[in-house]
Amino acid sequence: MIKKLLIPLFSIFILMGQMPPNIIIDENEKDIRIKPNIAGTEVVLYGAMPSGKKDIIIEVVGPARNISLEEKRRVYGFWLGLGRAEYFQVPSYYNIMSSRKLSEIADQSVFDKLRLGVINLPLGNAKISNTKTNQNIFNKNLKKYMLDKGQFKIGENKIAVKSGPGKVGIFSAEFLLPSNSYQGKYFVRYFIFQNGEFISYAENKIDLKQAGFSRAIWLTAINFPLLYGILAVILSGSLGWLISTIFRRLKIS
Amino acid sequence: MEFYLPIAEMSINPIGFLVLGIIVGTLSGTFGVGGGFLMTPLLIFLGIPPAIAVASEANHIVGSSLSGTIGHLRRKAVDIRMGNVLLAGGILGSFLGIYIFNSLKQVGLVDLLITASYFLFLTAIGFFMLYESLDSLGYFGHKKRSKYYHHSWIMGLPLKIRFRRSGLYISLIPPYIIGFVVGIFSSIMGVGGGFIIIPAMIYILRMPTNVVVGTSLYQIIFITSFVTILHASTNKSVDIILALILLLGGAIGAQIGVRLSGKLNGAWLRIALSILVLAVGLIMASELIIKPDNVIKIISGSNL
Numbered sequence: 151m152i153k154k155l156l157i158p159l160f161s162i163f164i165l166m167g168q169m170p171p172n173i174i175i176d177e178n179e180k181d182i183r184i185k186p187n188i189a190g191t192e193v194v195l196y197g198a199m200p201s202g203k204k205d206i207i208i209e210v211v212g213p214a215r216n217i218s219l220e221e222k223r224r225v226y227g228f229w230l231g232l233g234r235a236e237y238f239q240v241p242s243y244y245n246i247m248s249s250r251k252l253s254e255i256a257d258q259s260v261f262d263k264l265r266l267g268v269i270n271l272p273l274g275n276a277k278i279s280n281t282k283t284n285q286n287i288f289n290k291n292l293k294k295y296m297l298d299k300g301q302f303k304i305g306e307n308k309i310a311v312k313s314g315p316g317k318v319g320i321f322s323a324e325f326l327l328p329s330n331s332y333q334g335k336y337f338v339r340y341f342i343f344q345n346g347e348f349i350s351y352a353e354n355k356i357d358l359k360q361a362g363f364s365r366a367i368w369l370t371a372i373n374f375p376l377l378y379g380i381l382a383v384i385l386s387g388s389l390g391w392l393i394s395t396i397f398r399r400l401k402i403s
Numbered sequence: 404m405e406f407y408l409p410i411a412e413m414s415i416n417p418i419g420f421l422v423l424g425i426i427v428g429t430l431s432g433t434f435g436v437g438g439g440f441l442m443t444p445l446l447i448f449l450g451i452p453p454a455i456a457v458a459s460e461a462n463h464i465v466g467s468s469l470s471g472t473i474g475h476l477r478r479k480a481v482d483i484r485m486g487n488v489l490l491a492g493g494i495l496g497s498f499l500g501i502y503i504f505n506s507l508k509q510v511g512l513v514d515l516l517i518t519a520s521y522f523l524f525l526t527a528i529g530f531f532m533l534y535e536s537l538d539s540l541g542y543f544g545h546k547k548r549s550k551y552y553h554h555s556w557i558m559g560l561p562l563k564i565r566f567r568r569s570g571l572y573i574s575l576i577p578p579y580i581i582g583f584v585v586g587i588f589s590s591i592m593g594v595g596g597g598f599i600i601i602p603a604m605i606y607i608l609r610m611p612t613n614v615v616v617g618t619s620l621y622q623i624i625f626i627t628s629f630v631t632i633l634h635a636s637t638n639k640s641v642d643i644i645l646a647l648i649l650l651l652g653g654a655i656g657a658q659i660g661v662r663l664s665g666k667l668n669g670a671w672l673r674i675a676l677s678i679l680v681l682a683v684g685l686i687m688a689s690e691l692i693i694k695p696d697n698v699i700k701i702i703s704g705s706n707l
Contacts, residue, residue: 222698228691231700283699291699328414364409364644371410371639379635382462382643383628386650390466393654394473 191327193356195338199311201319205248205255205343206309208323209266210356212243213334214274219288221281233281235288239274242332243301247308247323256346264341264348268293268302300328333358410642411455417648423449424463424652431464431653432471432660433667434601434616434676438653439464439594439627440525440683446645455642458634461627462646464595467653468623474661475617482568482614486621488575489582489600493626496586501633504591518687520592525684528602532677535606536670569610569618578608582622590630595623598680605673612669 199206217240221233246267248255261267273292276285296302305325314320327336336356342349359365371378406417423445431438439460446456475481507516560574581603589596597619604610604618635641664672 217701219699219701222695222700224694229693229695230691288699291697292701295701332412364407367643368409371635371641371643375636375639376632378639378643379632379641382635382641382646383465383631385643386462386466386631386646387469387624387628388466389647389650390468390470390654391473393466393651394470394658397474397655397658398477 191331191358192324193327194322194324196320196322197340198314198318198320199342201313201317203344204319204349205250206311206321207246207248207252207255207266207341207343208309209339209341210243210245210247210325211241211271211337211339213241213332213336213358214239215242215332216240217292219276219292221283221288223281233283234277234279235281235283235285236277236279237273237292238277239272240292240296241271241273241302243327243336244268244271244296245303245305245325247305247325249307249309249311249321251306252304255343256348260343260346260348266341268297268304271302327358331358406644406648408642408645410459410640411451411645413450415645415648420645420648421652424649425656425659426652427649428467428653428656429660429663430656430679431467431597432474432657432662433664434597434660434672434679438467440521440592440598441679442649443594444683444687451642451645454638454640455645458631458638458640459642459645460649461595461630461634462641462643463649463653464627465624465631466646466650467657468595468620468627470654471620471657471661472617472624474658475620478617478661478665479568480614481617481621482566482610483618483621484564485566485569485571485578485604485608485610485614486618488578489585489618490622490625492579492582492584493586493589493596493622494629496583497590497626497629498586499583500587500590503587517592518691520588522684522688522691524588524592524599525680525687528598529677529681529684531606532602532673533681536673536677540670566610568614569608571608571610573608581607586626589626595627597623598676601676612672616664 195208217237219235219237220231221235222229222231223233224230225232246252252261252267262270264270265272271293273289276288278285278288293302297304303325305323308325309321309323311319311321334357336358338354338356340352342351370381407414423442427438427442427445430441442463443456443460446460447453451459472481504516560576562575563572564575565572581600585596585600585603588599600622601615601619604615605612610618631641
């Protein structure tokens, strides 16, 4: 079951049939609450943009998280994980979507200036210990891992642009925030391009919150750790006892 | 169907984990090992972050060993007095173990310590048990050993008490020390310690094999309860949902295991356990020797 969320942007312009001078975004923050046991939340971003030969790129950056990397080295014939790189500011989610292939929209140098794309995504300073390997190599590996695991995504041609009333194009982009997504603010950045040049920009935020039973468990574990530990032992013990009792009753002998 | 684990922050398929619980639970009930030394590496392999795997596994073992102990109590196969002495040493040992763990963590050598501990214990115990049980079956052409073992001077130390269930009249000191040493390593390795304490009970304390499994499970309940609370209050890494799913499968498996262990021949049981222990030890060792596909890997960071 997937919950659909629509996040409209400056829909007023569509109603007025005017061409927006620039991208204007809805100032309201949207709360997305994820309930447990679902595949995730499907988010639909839509809005209006100037029509004509224009392209749009949308970038979604999730809240920061910690990640540690280990580097194995051969010491006396044994592969030991001695080197460490500890990151504290890695985006837990990253998704770049575009209306065409990125390479067709603009040159890489343009994206570099805008700090757009996985290559330009900052991972923060890592605390590197016990190795001479520099952070760029760790960064490259980390980005590859994140892409492989689907935490980072590249969605070329994922944005549909239709012509609306007047000189307005309506774009819509759908993506899935999996149910294991981190809580917190997801920054959404919108970039409009024309003839390979960047022409306008807008941004907004999505506030993601877990809700329900899982959330309550998580809060207890964080706020009342000792109580949580004792409860965990009691629950585990009672279930073990219950099952052995059921087994004894079932085994009529 | 998907289940969301609040602490591990990931979605899992509960059926797969239930089956995993049943398989490991059967082994646990049969051999009296908590199953942690198998389950923890398997959970990590399935993508659960190591710290959460270790802590949640301890929580799982609380329930599965309790369920197993009840089965053994019913068959009068638990030496509670012996269990309490081992436990008293074990609690003190796990305090020391956690102290060592935290000091090495600061130096960045904790992974090496864990892997080395696993490898040393698993292979040494595995080889020794395999040799001993094959020997007792007459494979090495030795004479079948006398039923009455020569008690070494260690057993004759002061503070002698009677362990009725085990039919022993020995000093308190050796079981207390065994409990202590096992406590150190079980807290470092994040396991109940059954696979270390069982051979110690059989080969050092000379306890009869029929009470060994129940007694081991009995003391594991308390050791893992202690470890669970410690992990929850310091690292906040116990995923209760994961533990309960594993337990549901594990407790069912343990019941099957208890019945199996009553029917199987002791020597063959030990051969099977020793092969299992050796296999896990060798797999862990191979990771130290074989060149990894990628020298850089993610070691912590949930939902990966």
